[in-house]
Amino acid sequence: MPIRQLTDTMINQIAAGEVIERPASVVKELVENALDAGAGRIEVATAGGGLNLIRVIDDGSGIAEDELPLAVARHCTSKLSNDIHDIRSLGFRGEALPSIGAVARLVIRSRVRGAGSGSEIRVDGGSLSGPQPAPANPGTMVEVRDLFFATPARLKFMKGERAETSAVADTVKRIAVAFPQVRFTLTGGERTRLDLPAEAQGPDGMLGRLARVLGSEFAENALAVEAEREGVGLSARISIPSFTRANALHQYAYVNGRPVRDRQVAAAIRAAYADVLPRDRHAVAALFLTLDPALVDVNVHPAKADVRFRDPGLVRGLIIGAIRQSLAEAGIRPATSAAS
Ligand code: ADP
Ligand code: MG
Numbered sequence: 001m002p003i004r005q006l007t008d009t010m011i012n013q014i015a016a017g018e019v020i021e022r023p024a025s026v027v028k029e030l031v032e033n034a035l036d037a038g039a040g041r042i043e044v045a046t047a048g049g050g051l052n053l054i055r056v057i058d059d060g061s062g063i064a065e066d067e068l069p070l071a072v073a074r075h076c077t078s079k080l081s082n083d084i085h086d087i088r089s090l091g092f093r094g095e096a097l098p099s100i101g102a103v104a105r106l107v108i109r110s111r112v113r114g115a116g117s118g119s120e121i122r123v124d125g126g127s128l129s130g131p132q133p134a135p136a137n138p139g140t141m142v143e144v145r146d147l148f149f150a151t152p153a154r155l156k157f158m159k160g161e162r163a164e165t166s167a168v169a170d171t172v173k174r175i176a177v178a179f180p181q182v183r184f185t186l187t188g189g190e191r192t193r194l195d196l197p198a199e200a201q202g203p204d205g206m207l208g209r210l211a212r213v214l215g216s217e218f219a220e221n222a223l224a225v226e227a228e229r230e231g232v233g234l235s236a237r238i239s240i241p242s243f244t245r246a247n248a249l250h251q252y253a254y255v256n257g258r259p260v261r262d263r264q265v266a267a268a269i270r271a272a273y274a275d276v277l278p279r280d281r282h283a284v285a286a287l288f289l290t291l292d293p294a295l296v297d298v299n300v301h302p303a304k305a306d307v308r309f310r311d312p313g314l315v316r317g318l319i320i321g322a323i324r325q326s327l328a329e330a331g332i333r334p335a336t337s338a339a340s
Contacts (some may be wrong), residue, residue: 008128012074013151014101019099022158023050023147024167029096030142031175036079036089037140040198041183044172049164049188051147051155059139062112065119068131071108072123076099088293090258097142102126104152104310107147113137125150157238161240169193173213174259175254177286179208200252210237211287218243218284223330225287227322230314233290234322241273241332246279252286261291261305265289267314272323275334289315 006014020026034042037060055091063071070076077094100106101123111118118136122129149153149189159162165188176184176196196212198204211219221243227237253265265287273283291302295310309315327333 006313008074009102012098012126013158014105015074016099016151017102019095020103021145022162022167023054024171025055026100026144026147027056028171028175029091030054030056030144031102032090033096033142034049034060034140034177034335035175035182036091037061039139039182042185044168044184044186046165046168046186046188048293049158049161051158051161051164052145052170054144054147054168055139055141057139057141059137060113062118063108063110064112064115065131065133065244068108068110068119068121069128072097072101072106072128076255084188100144100147101128103151104147104149107145108140109134109136109143110140111138113138116142131170133275142250156185165189165193170249177209177213178257178259178288179251180205202297207237214252214284214286219248221332222284225322225326227318227325229318229321231292231310232318234318235290236285236287236322237324238269238287238326239284240330241276241281241283243284244277245284246280246282248282250284251282254286254288254291255298255307256293257288258298258307259305260298260307262307264309264312264316265319268319270322271316272320272327276327276332289317 019029023046027050031042031044034056037058039058039060041059043057045053045279046057077092079089080092082293099104102125103126106123107120109118109120118134119131120134120136121131134304168188169186172186172194173185176182180199181201184194184196185192196209199208218239221240223240224235224240225234227234228300251266251269253260253262269285271285277283297308
């Protein structure tokens with residue numbers, strides 16, 4: 001066969017394979033966009049585990065009619081200056097919306113704050129219509145229907161509706177913890193699954209949000225961790241060893257405010273508790289790491305959930321040392337140490 005260039009739709013579908021793994025990935029991308037747009041309020045609704053419908057409404061900056069085609073075009077972003085090492089927003093790759101539009105039926109309806117009217121654009125399995133004027137509230141509404149209808153092979157890999165619904169809820173919770181001042185609601189089917197009021201600025205707001213997301217019992221059974229080493233800051237709430245879970249799903253980690261799933265962080269938490277917890281029990285924890293953006297790479301994977309630290313040993317040592325110190329200060333010591 002001769003060599004030929006892939007069509008835009010094929011390119012976007014291939015990219016979607018990496019960025020959009022399941023409904024929860026769509027929710028993550030859309031909520032991050034709403035946060036990058038400065039939203040104070042974000043409403044997420046899903047039906048059929050997100051495979052039938054995902055709708056995200058925000059009260060952020062909005063998108064002007066002439067920019068809507070760019071918003072759904074590949075590699076177009078309003079978030080990057082000229083330096084990929086200087087990333088302050090959650091998004092920066094300009095891939096999410098074109099990827100979603102290639103594998104689903106996407107509608108974006110938006111009105112720029114202060115503008116008199118709104119507009120909308122549609123991308124249906126890669127084919128574009130609009131933009132055209134449309135009634136819209138200030139802010140942006142993004143609606144995604146029939147996810148993966150254009151890529152049936154991916155659709156086959158979806159777990160049941162319940163599993164997808166709970167993955168969506170987990171995603172919203174993880175992001176919501178990093179943005180306590182933003183109001184979040186999540187409805188799935190007919191049920192309200194999350195209703196998180198906007199919290200005050202500062203540490204109390206953070207604690208209030210954590211209590212709502214991880215439960216007031218966690219808040220009552222948590223120790224504070226504050227530490228700093230060679231420019232890396234750690235602020236965390238960790239559960240005492242009598243308050244544990246059967247899996248590590250209730251451990252939330254953030255790097256410079258970005259939710260991450262990092263094996264090294266998870267391993268460091270496990271190591272810190274190794275002497276005070278049985279192997280099959282897991283602490284509940286929320287860890288916030290802050291460091292110079294130049295010392296961490298968030299551009300490891302299109303979904304941006306993985307990070308690579310310039311000095312992983314430093315981060316690991318900081319987490320283990322700080323957690324152990326908090327446990328020790330609370331008088332929690334390994335059962336064996338009393339005998340020795
Ligand atoms: P990225 O977030 O990496 O820039 P996306 O494909 O997610 O890429 O979005 C493309 C662009 O569309 C964004 O850079 C932004 O300018 C605009 N955009 C997307 N969602 C919103 C939103 N909810 N509010 C305002 N602008 C948005
Ligand atoms: Mg984005």
